[in-house]
Amino acid sequence: SQQGEEDPQALSIQEGENATMNCSYKTSINNLQWYRQNSGRGLVHLILIRSNEREKHSGRLRVTLDTSKKSSSLLITASRAADTASYFCATYVNDMRFGAGTRLTVKP
């Protein structure tokens, strides 16, 4: 069964705009991770945020975690066409659980 659920399911923006994706989960977690998947490829790890952290940055990525609301958000700033991909959140309880993903399309 899935632990995380991403919202929205699909997002379409223009190049240069910011993209925000949300993830909600059901149970207490050790950490939350975000991954990217280009069409037909494997997943690539983007960022890991631990349960005692509230915000983390990596380049144009900003991840927040609110354990009281059991939610996380991924912000991609100044998006590029190359950011077009599906983005998944993953949480570890007894094993790693992935959400269904947000499909991001960045139009040039």
Next chain:
Amino acid sequence: DGGITQSPKYLFRKEGQNVTLSCEQNLNHDAMYWYRQDPGQGLRLIYYSQIVNDFQKGDIAEGYSVSREKKESFPLTVTSAQKNPTAFYLCASSTGTVSTQYFGPGTRLTVL
């Protein structure tokens, strides 16, 4: 080059056949995983292994089998008991079960 490889990239199976998907890693990771992904869906865990000669079932293990005889290798067999095996299969590895997972490029299995 360190990494995780899967072969073949595309695989076609006739009904009633067993097929084996290969997954090899040279990252010296203890944990390895197999996931199934259907079109437009997330990943579902089939099997995972935390150490050699030990593995656990995930959510959808029925119709699949695995072995972990070597640290580097975690092959997945899709048996004829799996009634709807057409999907994209992803293998991953990590240093531990709470750690970042590193994924292979995937194998797309199609039943003819």
